[in-house]
Amino acid sequence: MTLSPFVHQWSAIAFVAALAVVGEVMIASGMRQLGDLDDIRATRGLLGTIAAVLKNARFVIGALCMALNFFSMLFALSIAELSLAAPAIGALTYIGNAVAAKFFLRERVDRRRWLATMCVVVGVILLAR
Amino acid sequence: MKHVLKPSQYAILVAIMLSASIGDSFLKRGMGQVGAVNLNHLGLLWHALFNPYVDIGIVFLIGFFAAYTTALSWADLTFVMPATAFGPVVIALIGRYWLHEQLSVSRWLGIGLIVCAVGFVAGGPSRTEHPELDQMDAGASR
Numbered sequence A: 001m002t003l004s005p006f007v008h009q010w011s012a013i014a015f016v017a018a019l020a021v022v023g024e025v026m027i028a029s030g031m032r033q034l035g036d037l038d039d040i041r042a043t044r045g046l047l048g049t050i051a052a053v054l055k056n057a058r059f060v061i062g063a064l065c066m067a068l069n070f071f072s073m074l075f076a077l078s079i080a081e082l083s084l085a086a087p088a089i090g091a092l093t094y095i096g097n098a099v100a101a102k103f104f105l106r107e108r109v110d111r112r113r114w115l116a117t118m119c120v121v122v123g124v125i126l127l128a129r
Numbered sequence B: 001m002k003h004v005l006k007p008s009q010y011a012i013l014v015a016i017m018l019s020a021s022i023g024d025s026f027l028k029r030g031m032g033q034v035g036a037v038n039l040n041h042l043g044l045l046w047h048a049l050f051n052p053y054v055d056i057g058i059v060f061l062i063g064f065f066a067a068y069t070t071a072l073s074w075a076d077l078t079f080v081m082p083a084t085a086f087g088p089v090v091i092a093l094i095g096r097y098w099l100h101e102q103l104s105v106s107r108w109l110g111i112g113l114i115v116c117a118v119g120f121v122a123g124g125p126s127r128t129e130h131p132e133l134d135q136m137d138a139g140a141s142r
Helices: A005-034 A037-054 A057-079 A082-103 A111-127 B007-034 B043-048 B052-072 B077-084 B087-097 B105-122 B131-141
Strands: none
Touching (some): A005 A057, A005 A082, A005 B052, A005 B077, A037 A057, A037 B052, A111 B077, A111 B087, A111 B105, B007 B043, B007 B052, B007 B087, B052 B077, B077 B105
8 A cells, every 4th residue: 555645744744743742742751850950050060960950760761852853843844844844733733742741741731832832833934935 | 929030040041032033144154154054074074073163053052952951941941942033134234234144124124023922021021930849850750
């Protein structure tokens, strides 16, 4: 079975955006778990802070997802036009982050933040035109 | 409880807004000097590491990642997100006022919407409080 170019391109775009969402949510979750880095730096110094961040499993998984996201982005750009892939990945990532932040990070995504997310999505699409 | 940001935390958000776009601009300039990289010329990627513009770009991108992770330690992801979207706005404004490029109406609209988004979230609380989750997380990280 061969996939049509449309399905192929949008599958790659959705995969790249999903990796970005998982990566950013894991990093955000890891940072919330650690607490304010300024406070950690005040007690443990800069090297101690870097060590604390690098020892956090959620941060490491998130950073790995972001690295994978970078390479899958290169693949997506090889099969889809930049003018389609860049705004589509950006827009899907912002919407996915807002949904994931509400349900996984349990952030209070109120009307103000939804409005901001939609402004960013439309703004990114308009800037890429 | 409404979290009020300290001046140093506003500086971190400004660093997020500026560092990625400045880093990308340096990388673009450096890679323009290095030449196109494809599967037959992967060695150029190693060569690129010795280009000063690429090196400066990498330093800025490391700075972006450090500022981004720092911001996520005291603010919500949905609070920090619009700041990360500000990069293309900075690039468009550099193009308009430094390189004297013409910006279309749709790009000005895009800039306006992203500026509005930053304004919307900046006026609200930076962090959602979850005392019970934070306690569980603190226990797990010990």
